[in-house]
Amino acid sequence: MPTYSASEISSLGGDRETALIAGDGGLQFVNKLRFSITGIGAGLAWLAFGLSCLRWPDIGDWPRTEAVAYTAFAIAGGIAIATTAQAALGKFGDGVQRRAPWLFALGVFLTLWELATAKFGWLPLPFFPPPQSIVEVYTDDxxxxxxxxxxxxxxxxxxxxxxxxxxxxxxxxxxxxxxxxxxxxxxxxxxxxxxxxxxxxxxxxxxxxxxxxxxxxxxxxxxxxxxxxxxxxxxxxxxxxxxxxxxxxxxxxxxxxxxxxxxxxxxxxxxxxxxxxxxxxxxxxxxxxxxxxxxxxxxxxxxxxxxxxxxxxxxxxxxxxxxxxxxxxxxxxxxxxxxxxxxxxx
Amino acid sequence: MLDRPTTIAPDILEVSDVGKIYQASNGPVEALRSVNLTIRKGEFVCLLGASGCGKSTLLRIVAGFETATMGSVTMYGFPVDKPGPDRGMVFQDYALFPWLTVRDNIGFGPKHRRLATKLVSELTDKFMAMVGLTAFADRYPHQLSGGMKQRVAIARVLSNDTDVLLMDEPFGALDALTRSKLQEELVEIWRTTGLTVIFVTHSVEEAVMLADRVIVMSAGPGRIDCEIEVDLPRPRDVASPEFNALRREVTQKLTSHIAGSRGKAADS
Structure with missing residues (x-):
């Protein structure tokens, strides 16, 4: 569990030399790496969501499937950029980094939801509508x-x-x-x-x-x-x-x-x-x-x-x-x- | 010289024949019986006694929070029947307003007397500086140490242009070092402002350290046992032989009547 906030990490970075002398350099590197892995994982989860929209045909008639897929790709790209260029993005980068575990969970949830409803119909329609049909309400109604x-x-x-x-x-x-x-x-x-x-x-x-x-x-x-x-x-x-x-x-x-x-x-x-x-x-x-x-x-x-x-x-x-x-x-x-x-x- | 001029000062407060009876659930309780006390202007008086001797009750009657069942309290010849800004009170648990900053706590009295804003801030700054808390002006009470809180409470009373400072075991909750520091500061404030102080304590050393006059009280019912003048020069040295002699004398007076009352209780 990432108990260190991003700001604590960066303030540690300021004392890099002392940290290295104290032998904490390795630990710090591991922490940074762990953040990157969660960030990349979150990006991949959203990518999976987008792909799951396109890979299989819908079992119903939902006009927003493609739009949702491309939005998911855009979000995945955004997360990837924010993860690699965290330092350059300042506060925004830190924010994305902190929320990376949640973004990952959300991506996984949406993928499963998409598969269970629009693609394979594991959950009964119309009581469990797929994500794209809810997005459709926001765009059309x-x-x-x-x-x-x-x-x-x-x-x-x-x-x-x-x-x-x-x-x-x-x-x-x-x-x-x-x-x-x-x-x-x-x-x-x-x-x-x-x-x-x-x-x-x-x-x-x-x-x-x-x-x-x-x-x-x-x-x-x-x-x-x-x-x-x-x-x-x-x-x-x-x-x-x-x-x-x-x-x-x-x-x-x-x-x-x-x-x-x-x-x-x-x-x-x-x-x-x-x-x-x-x-x-x-x-x-x-x-x-x-x-x-x-x-x-x-x-x-x-x-x-x-x-x-x-x-x-x-x-x-x-x-x-x-x-x-x-x-x-x-x-x-x-x-x-x-x-x-x-x-x-x- | 650090001492005040010893010319006879006029009387400021007169407690005559005051008695207090509480109605408790198991019948009436006599807390005070025929207490007579005259306080001169600028005097530092300590009310000393064990718990239950009615010293705090006497102080609360002087403050006007409670009314005497018998007798009267007069200030400048006028009867005391309710609390007023001429008698400021400092409590052991500080009772600072937690929703106000140090500055606003100290400025509470002046502000509510509707003084001009400029005057309020002048008074506040003056007394904040006197207790050494200027740097903490915008702190809230929960961010202060016990000693700092009590300094704020003292400054809050002082800024209100009070004549008599009533203190109910004000340093009882503080550690020994902070207490002796605050005792020093209090004497210094008393010396420079010409306040009259009535100070309730159960510590013999504290009473001898601070007071011009120690009023020894005894319990059952609460009454004044005797008075002891303390004419040691200030600042007083706790380790000096004179101080110790006086401390011994006061302690004897205090314990003799405790032993006496215990004996009486055993007799009856």
């Missing part, structure tokens, strides 16, 4: 897919934002004020654990549009974890911080904004993270049932036509969007919680 993705993002963003803001404010008030806690806590206990999707029939009936109903449900799914974790964050702030702030002359309003909220922020982000996951589930279900747009709707529609390649294509887009949203949330968290760096590991 792109506008519709993009429209759906855009509709999903819009719906999700609106609901998530409302839910996060309302949840945060509720959490702070019940964490801070005994009166708010008295009234809101039982409601939260009663309604909170209910899955937001259980509201679907009522929401679609009572709200003027499917869109507003889904926004409400997504906000509900987001709001519950955000509320609970903000509340627990505010409630568990060490009283020493309040004591100190009060000896420094802080007024109650300052205690909330300058002590309670910053101290609770790590908890709030756990809530935002959990809310994000919950809201994705509601989004897709809402789109499958009521909303006439979005990726969930696209999935449902594709299933109706038994075009499983469209479903896989939509699933891939969905997964990219969801993991992108989580990455974005983590980036924001790392910026806001820079004071925790090295303390929290998740």
């Amino acid at each position: 792109l506008p519709k897919l993009l429209d759906s993705a855009f509709a999903s993002v819009k719906l999700q963003l609106g609901g998530y934002f409302i839910g996060a803001v309302v949840g945060f404010l509720t959490g702070v008030s019940i964490g801070w004020s005994r009166l708010a806690g008295y009234w809101v806590h039982p409601i939260l206990r009663f309604i909170g654990p209910l899955p937001a999707t259980a509201w679907l029939p009522i929401a679609f009936f009572t709200f003027p549009s499917a869109w507003s109903a889904s926004t409400f449900l997504i906000a509900l799914a987001t709001g519950f974890p955000v509320t609970v974790l903000t509340w627990s964050g505010v409630a568990s702030v060490s009283t020493a911080y309040y004591d100190v702030a009060r000896t420094l002359g802080a007024k109650p309003s300052f205690l909330v904004t300058k002590v309670a909220i910053p101290a609770a922020l790590p908890h709030v982000f756990v809530g935002l993270f959990m809310g994000l996951g919950a809201s994705f589930a509601v989004l897709v279900v809402a789109e499958m049932i009521g909303v006439k747009a979005g990726l969930g709707f696209y999935l449902q529609w594709a299933q109706g036509w038994a075009s499983y390649n469209n479903m896989y294509a939509a699933l891939i887009v969905m997964s990219l969007l969801c993991s992108g949203a989580i990455t974005l949330l983590f980036k924001v968290r790392d910026r806001l919680l820079v004071w925790q760096k090295g303390v929290v590991k998740w």
